[in-house]
Amino acid sequence: MALETIAFILGALTAGGGTMGYVKTGSIPSVAAGMTVGILYGLGGYRLQSRQTYGIELALLASIILGGSSIPRALKSGKPVPTVLSLISIFGLLTFGNAWRKTL
DSSP, X not given: OOHHHHHHHHHHHHHHHHHHHHXXXXXXXXXXXXXXXXXXXXXXXXXXXXXXXXXXXXXXXXXXXXXXXXXXXXXXXXXXXXXXXXXXXXXXXXXXXXXXXXXX
């Protein structure tokens, strides 16, 4: 699967998840964080698709931000939502981290 497709899918998952968190609980931080990370993934995917610079880096940044916020919560609470977000971030870190490493 192409990197831009992965970035678009992860962007849709995180933005959709943030929106669902807002609809379900009224959590403004959920929608703000989900949309921000989703936009970063989407912008990274767009830049990859357009063969512009910094597409991989933007998607990797989104994975770092998502992992930095969700992994500690998943380890502390063990709840399903932070655990799924952690798995998404780890997948993104591995995918875009390897792609970035290959550009060095």
